[in-house]
Amino acid sequence: MERPNKLQSIAIPLIAVLMALLIGAVIILISGSNPLAAYGALLEGAFGSAKGIARTLEKSTPLIFSGLAVAFAFKAGLFNIGGQGQLLFGALVAGIIGYAVSLPALLHIPLAVLGGCVAGGLYAGLSGWLKTQFGAHEVITTIMLNFIASNITDYVADGPLKDEGIIARLPQIQDSAVLPAIGPVPTGFLLAIVVVFITAWLLDKTTVGYEIQTVGKNPNAAKYAGMKVARTVVLTMFISGLLAGMGGAIETQGVVGRFQPGFNAGLGFEGITIAMLAKTNPYGVIPAALLVGAMQSGASQMQFDAKVAPEIIDVVLGLMLFLVSADMIIRRLIRARGDDDSQPRLSSGWGN
Amino acid sequence: MNKTPILELRGITKQFPGVLANDNIDLTLYQGEIHALLGENGAGKSTLMNILYGLYEPTRGEILVDGKRLALGSPSDAIAAGIGMVHQHFMLVPPFTVTENVILGNEETGAAGRLNTRTAAKQITEISQRYNLEVDPYAIVGDLPVGVQQRVEIIKLLYRNADILIFDEPTAVLTPQEADELVAIMRELVAQGKSIIFITHKLREVLEVADRITVIRRGRMIGSTTPAEADQNKLAEMMVGRAVHLELDKGKATPGETVLAVENLTVNNELAQTAVDDVSFVLREGEVLGLAGVQGNGQTELVEAITGLRRVVRGTITVAGQKATNQSPRKITEMGTAHIPEDRQKHGLVLSYGIDDNLILNTYYQAPFSRAGQRQAQAIQQNAEVLVEKFDVRTPNATAAASTLSGGNQQKVIIARELNRPIKLLIANQPTRGVDVGSIEFIHSQILAQRQAGTAVLLASTELDEILQLSDRIAVMYSGKIMAIVDANKTSKEALGLLMAGVSE
Numbered sequence: 001m002e003r004p005n006k007l008q009s010i011a012i013p014l015i016a017v018l019m020a021l022l023i024g025a026v027i028i029l030i031s032g033s034n035p036l037a038a039y040g041a042l043l044e045g046a047f048g049s050a051k052g053i054a055r056t057l058e059k060s061t062p063l064i065f066s067g068l069a070v071a072f073a074f075k076a077g078l079f080n081i082g083g084q085g086q087l088l089f090g091a092l093v094a095g096i097i098g099y100a101v102s103l104p105a106l107l108h109i110p111l112a113v114l115g116g117c118v119a120g121g122l123y124a125g126l127s128g129w130l131k132t133q134f135g136a137h138e139v140i141t142t143i144m145l146n147f148i149a150s151n152i153t154d155y156v157a158d159g160p161l162k163d164e165g166i167i168a169r170l171p172q173i174q175d176s177a178v179l180p181a182i183g184p185v186p187t188g189f190l191l192a193i194v195v196v197f198i199t200a201w202l203l204d205k206t207t208v209g210y211e212i213q214t215v216g217k218n219p220n221a222a223k224y225a226g227m228k229v230a231r232t233v234v235l236t237m238f239i240s241g242l243l244a245g246m247g248g249a250i251e252t253q254g255v256v257g258r259f260q261p262g263f264n265a266g267l268g269f270e271g272i273t274i275a276m277l278a279k280t281n282p283y284g285v286i287p288a289a290l291l292v293g294a295m296q297s298g299a300s301q302m303q304f305d306a307k308v309a310p311e312i313i314d315v316v317l318g319l320m321l322f323l324v325s326a327d328m329i330i331r332r333l334i335r336a337r338g339d340d341d342s343q344p345r346l347s348s349g350w351g352n
Numbered sequence: 353m354n355k356t357p358i359l360e361l362r363g364i365t366k367q368f369p370g371v372l373a374n375d376n377i378d379l380t381l382y383q384g385e386i387h388a389l390l391g392e393n394g395a396g397k398s399t400l401m402n403i404l405y406g407l408y409e410p411t412r413g414e415i416l417v418d419g420k421r422l423a424l425g426s427p428s429d430a431i432a433a434g435i436g437m438v439h440q441h442f443m444l445v446p447p448f449t450v451t452e453n454v455i456l457g458n459e460e461t462g463a464a465g466r467l468n469t470r471t472a473a474k475q476i477t478e479i480s481q482r483y484n485l486e487v488d489p490y491a492i493v494g495d496l497p498v499g500v501q502q503r504v505e506i507i508k509l510l511y512r513n514a515d516i517l518i519f520d521e522p523t524a525v526l527t528p529q530e531a532d533e534l535v536a537i538m539r540e541l542v543a544q545g546k547s548i549i550f551i552t553h554k555l556r557e558v559l560e561v562a563d564r565i566t567v568i569r570r571g572r573m574i575g576s577t578t579p580a581e582a583d584q585n586k587l588a589e590m591m592v593g594r595a596v597h598l599e600l601d602k603g604k605a606t607p608g609e610t611v612l613a614v615e616n617l618t619v620n621n622e623l624a625q626t627a628v629d630d631v632s633f634v635l636r637e638g639e640v641l642g643l644a645g646v647q648g649n650g651q652t653e654l655v656e657a658i659t660g661l662r663r664v665v666r667g668t669i670t671v672a673g674q675k676a677t678n679q680s681p682r683k684i685t686e687m688g689t690a691h692i693p694e695d696r697q698k699h700g701l702v703l704s705y706g707i708d709d710n711l712i713l714n715t716y717y718q719a720p721f722s723r724a725g726q727r728q729a730q731a732i733q734q735n736a737e738v739l740v741e742k743f744d745v746r747t748p749n750a751t752a753a754a755s756t757l758s759g760g761n762q763q764k765v766i767i768a769r770e771l772n773r774p775i776k777l778l779i780a781n782q783p784t785r786g787v788d789v790g791s792i793e794f795i796h797s798q799i800l801a802q803r804q805a806g807t808a809v810l811l812a813s814t815e816l817d818e819i820l821q822l823s824d825r826i827a828v829m830y831s832g833k834i835m836a837i838v839d840a841n842k843t844s845k846e847a848l849g850l851l852m853a854g855v856s857e
């Protein structure tokens with residue numbers, strides 16, 4: 001629907017990534033290690049073996065979902081910071097259905113995933129509803145709901161449904177709820193790719209997607225056009241939360257094997273970085289999540305081989321986020337190399 | 353008049369992807385003159401001015417200010433050379449005071465970086481006295497009427513010692529009274545040695561105020577003339593390249609059944625004050641009811657209530673026999689209503705969408721544009737191609753973003769969308785704002801064609817000429833009430849003017 005400058009929307013994140021890696025290299029150098037060796041080890045750890053690849057894909061999977069959740073909400077002009085809370089509820093509900101229900105795998109797996117989706121969706125939908133009913137800004141409500149989610153899920157894991165033993169976690173899910181892997185490729189990853197395509201299709205090829213984007217770009221025009229703006233806001237938040245919740249469910253069913261709060265820490269928040277790196281393009285979420293997933297996956301190898309603290313990864317990620325968000329820095333760099341005529345229109349008044 | 357060129361544009365050429373917006377344009381501005389720049393929508397006027405102001409870099413050409421070459425593509429160099437521009441859309445910060453807005457980007461600070469607003473305010477008072485630009489330096493800009501905000505923009509330029517002032521369609525958003533005041537201000541400015549480039553589509557204003565007139569068409573310079581040598585018809589012909597019928601023969605109205613009935617309607621504005629006060633009228637098939645009045649007397653709120661965009665406090669609205677009071681815009685549209693909104697960028701368009709997606713803004717969910725919830729790309733594109741052709745939207749292609757269209761062509765996209773489906777009621781609010789004479793002729797003929805086809809038309813406009821030309825009956829609004837509904841053939845501008853001022857016989 002929108003026709004942005006394609007080249008730029010790819011070039012800017014790419015340059016941001018390269019610059020972040022470069023600055024990271026300088027920091028590694030200053031801290032007394034060899035950046036080439038460090039990045040080499042990082043790559044080796046992330047892609048050097050079947051096990052490494054499997055781990056990279058596994059780490060990328062929830063990131064695709066949480067990135068997609070943020071990117072999707074953004075299309076309606078909504079900033080869903082609550083991916084973490086929605087993901088936690090998705091993981092929890094899938095964990096409960098996974099162990100408490102007995103069904104054949106063909107039903108059990110989708111039922112648990114669906115439960116996680118609905119849980120995340122409803123939780124985000126609540127923020128949407130609060131926005132349309134009371135004008136409460138979604139940034140505030142989703143952040144607050146993150147705290148509530150983390151406390152509620154902690155309580156459940158440590159209280160009524162706690163597994164035997166001292167660790168605060170739910171019992172293991174039944175085998176019939178476990179998402180298997182196909183060779184080194186986790187089923188969850190494949191699902192994530194499919195969901196990316198469905199999301200892109202929904203946004204660009206359906207009337208609902210047209211409504212969502214219109215509300216995001218010009219709510220006044222959406223109202224004029226007879227669209228139900230409030231309903232669209234709630235629906236968008238619901239779908240966004242559904243995506244995050246699905247990520248949580250798949251984490252439970254495909255990786256952790258049960259609901260255990262600590263395993264999900266931060267996954268929802270990384271979604272913001274990934275959506276920004278992807279310039280909120282659904283397809284862009286895949287490489288962005290793979291990149292972040294690979295860095296996390298290779299971090300321990302880097303620490304082991306090159307004696308570089310894994311925290312450097314967070315520094316590099318932070319730099320990437322900074323550089324894509326403050327993309328004027330990069331625009332200026334590109335322009336300096338003679339790219340003309342891509343300047344944004346500065347005056348937008350009618351008559352101009 | 354002093355005959356030294358203060359500004360010379362030489363061979364300015366600007367190539368946008370697919371559009372040659374300016375093609376080898378030469379323009380000379382003499383010190384102390386008002387130079388009007390005329391041309392159709394999309395002719396390249398704003399582009400040329402944006403180049404002069406440094407917002408765009410030209411593909412070719414040079415600019416001389418006082419005989420010295422100006423560095424191109426840099427607003428700060430243009431400002432330093434004494435060039436200032438009042439954009440159509442004001443670049444003001446509404447919550448700031450007049451003084452804060454004027455000094456923004458040019459702040460003088462005292463010890464420890466403290467803003468020194470007092471001396472600035474004094475300077476502003478001096479400027480406003482010197483040029484007759486009455487404004488309170490401590491007023492909050494957001495509270496000021498549009499005409500006064502525009503004065504703030506002008507003061508901003510003068511505060512920066514601009515000698516060459518560019519006005520891009522400054523009168524398009526002004527009421528006729530405000531426009532007259534602006535004309536007086538422009539005269540005062542040139543009397544004191546400033547030079548002005550003035551863009552407008554209102555030929556009357558051009559003849560009234562310009563010293564010289566330059567016409568461009570499709571990016572090329574067509575010629576220069578003076579008000580003494582030209583009249584409205586000649587100017588229109590130079591702009592469009594053919595004779596334009598400024599007067600329309602609309603034929604007799606044959607009103608049929610009632611389409612729109614408004615009874616005892618009361619509507620509030622944003623501040624919960626009564627904006628429409630107990631208004632009643634009917635509108636029949638095949639007639640045009642003009643809604644005249646000084647801007648801000650309830651016309652906007654009335655139109656928004658009828659189209660479902662604003663809540664009705666009391667009273668009823670009936671469209672084609674169906675209850676339309678407080679119905680959703682979608683329902684009202686489906687009753688057969690089309691709405692050309694007053695503010696095309698706020699309500700009428702999604703600027704980042706292509707023309708094609710804008711043309712389906714309120715029919716996107718129906719066949720043939722949607723089937724089983726899926727967008728039908730081919731139907732959407734075909735529709736766009738047909739309408740772009742039929743309504744003469746000047747664009748390289750039907751998928752270009754609406755933001756790349758010139759103002760008048762944006763308006764044509766909306767008109768095309770609203771008039772291209774079967775309708776019973778057309779609500780047109782300022783349908784020709786910012787539109788060139790050729791397109792005005794076209795839009796007016798389209799509105800009259802709707803009337804001929806039996807559509808009921810409610811036409812709100814602050815242009816009395818437009819109201820008088822198109823309407824069968826005219827309702828005059830003042831302070832939220834309808835002062836009178838008069839027969840368009842039996843009234844005059846003067847009589848309407850009195851009613852608009854709240855004087856009834």
Ligand SMILES: Nc1ncnc2c1ncn2[C@@H]1O[C@H](COP(=O)(O)OP(=O)(O)OP(=O)(O)O)[C@@H](O)[C@H]1O
Binds near residue numbers: 373400757
């Ligand atoms: N940023 C842009 N990118 C691509 N095309 C553009 C851009 N800005 C303007 N154009 C095109 O250049 C042409 C000239 O536009 P311009 O805005 O200068 O017209 P104008 O004479 O000011 O018209 P109007 O009277 O309607 O305001 C138009 O065809 C327009 O579509």
Ligand SMILES: [Mg+2]
Binds near residue numbers: 351352
């Ligand atoms: Mg223009």
